[in-house]
Amino acid sequence: MRRNRFLGDILSQLFDRRGLMRGKDDTRDIFALCGALLSSEGEVSGLRLASTVLARYATLDEEEKTAFFRYLNTELEIDAAHIADLANNYAETPTPELFKSLCQAAEPKRQELLRRLNQPVGATAELVAMRVDLLKRLKANPDLARTNIDFVHLLRSWFNRGFLVLQQISWDTPARILDKIVAYEAVHEINDWDDLRRRLYPPDRRCFAFFHPAMPDEPLIFVEVALTETIPGSIDHVLSEEREPLDADQAKVAVFYSISNCQKGLTGISFGNLLIKQVVSELSLECPELESFVTLSPIPGLRRWLETQVDDPDLGGAAQAALDGALPPEDLRAITARYLVQAKRGDGLPKDPVARFHLGNGAEIHDLHAGADTSPKGIAQSAGAMVNYLYNLGQTERNHEAFATEATVTASRAVQALSTAQIQTKTKEPTA
Template sequence: MQRNRFLPDMLSTLFDRSRVKYKDNDPRDTAQLCYALLSEEGEVSGQKLAEVILDRYRASSDEDKLAFFQFMNEELDIDASKLAELATEYADNPSAEAYASVANESAPKRRQLLRRLNQPSGATSDLVNMRVDLLRLMKDAPELARSDLDFTLLLRSWFNRGFLVLKQIDWDAPASLLDKIVAYEAVHEIDDLDDLRRRLSPPDRRCFAFFHPAMPDEPLIFVEVALTATIPGSVDALLSEDRAPLLAADARAAVFYSISNCQSGLKGISFGNLLIKQVAKELALEFPQLNDFVTLSPIPRMNTWLLDQTSDPVIGHVAAAVLAGEAPPEDVRAMAARYLVEAKRGNGTPVDPVARFHLGNGAEVHAVHANADSSDNGRYQSGGAMVNYLYDLSVVEKNHEDFVLNAKVATSKSIKALVKAPFKTKPEALAS
């Protein structure tokens, strides 16, 4: 992919982003403009009204933003009494007209306001950023969670898979986009441009991202992929400055080693499961010789769990040894396997959030590795342990159903053996 091809190719699939600017000389306050946007005036001059409201919002202080959200939350809420009355009428006479009245009244006016605010070009990005403010201000105003439910409902609709555009990002992508990849990388920090080049330029490296037509310059989520001869057990080796690149034709495994969400305003709207499966299909078509699609993932809450196990009469001494960095690799792997398979929340799903994500996508816990991530964060989270989740495209749907319906953790034979394996570390009393 050539630099001079990226933007034309991208823009050919996306909407025109031209934006008409309107002068704000309207004497009405923002609340009055919102009511106008919801009225017949909004049917005629909706784009202008929306542009002025969004411009005012962008220029407002946190105090004014909070007042705006409180206005939406309270003044544009459901009329519960009227809805109850209409629901009673519908129960007595379930006609189409009665149903339409219930359906219309059950949708709060703020949801319609958000739809109408989305009229100007570029407004989708404004509303995503608006939700960033809402999530931040909700910490001190939890009642705004009602409004956040409406934001979430609409954003899930606007950002469904049918609108997403998958693009490969390489070293020849625009500098502004490369800067965003560096800024948004959330798993393995990119140190400098040389580090970025090592992840994008070699023939055995790929990076894919989802974009949305309304936000063509902003990646929503991206995944970094390494093409390898075997399933790797160390991110240190995978990202080493001294490694010898592999010819893509010689690869037998595609390794998803970093997945980063880019838009905090889209929190709770999952793209990762779609991205991994779509990229796996793309790579399978490009490289039919690939046998395995795996991750090399962190285990973010393993050490937190180990701290709670140090008083356990059976595994406490091993947990303490792993935390102290004194356990042999075999015991680190055995404890990691136990954590991933046996540490559960109240609803029966794994404690580990990365495990929940991949297992929910239909992957299996395939292999665990000690001394796999020597970074400060890797040591802090899991003593350097990492895990491969395997995406077997022939069984991901079955695994997904088993996990969603029964919280079943799909595991390889080696993981099952590790869960039951005896420890090499002995209690002090026995060791002496």
């Protein structure tokens, strides 16, 4: 069986190469090639045509790529009038045949084009990269959002949970993947290989990542975990070079201190909730002594919010002091609690993006810490403050439902009290 599969892989690669060679002789432009791929020609020579389109796309300059996306957006659009006629007919006579026709008409042709482009080896990664190009153009070309919706629809199908593979990243993981962990780390920069070793090698450190079979060397998202005796209040301590490693069986707390999405082309396809839940399951089996699962998270929107509060008669003085790095720790915790619990967007959800993520997963705001991240990035985004989100496994579903239906911010009693506490720093006097 293994020999037959091996032979099949060789033959597949040989035919694929021959197809690519034939594609080089095809002088049609990329639009004609796409049309051919969608036609009966695509049924017969789909692999060759898809390879040729992807190879041709890779040679386009920025202006030509914009034209390509405009082609997808307009030439491969739905026919709204035809759909309306079919919908009216189906409403009167709901036959399976009319239902099939209505479904086919309601799907833009660009979705089928993208599916057919996803045939060659490596095509999935190329389409993810193609979406990065599309995302760059949305601000200047907002109508291209229609094509982006179709990309998201298909990518969510291709990258659903059934296809994702959880792998532990260790010091023994191949260097080509470790290099990408260093490059993709988005929360706490990995300075060098010694820094990476401190995050992967000690017995009280873990790292897990999701991979997809079509992109086996590309992590989609990864989480770094510290196993500790107590809930930590400082990332500086967690990442300290001088700390004493802990035996895993002595740990009582699993701390998710960094979650990094790796693929910009998969923006809007959420993996974080799935990753945290599966890592909790894995760690619970490996380390049954663990009692708590928490994060030690940044507060990326805090400083921007403080800048909007400097003229507030009640909070202005404290906000300015926080921006200047002169606010006492207890007042910084209080104003941070007020931000996380009370500051909302127009849709009623918390302003802070990390808060929306964890609260949406069913976590609660557990505790707040001043002076927790003294790195330049930590000072710049949150005046050094950090937050623990607690994943209480018996409450996550209830918290998630309350957040999803009523935008309820679940917080510990201590944080709730902080969010309404009197801030001692002198408030700013109102201007005349």
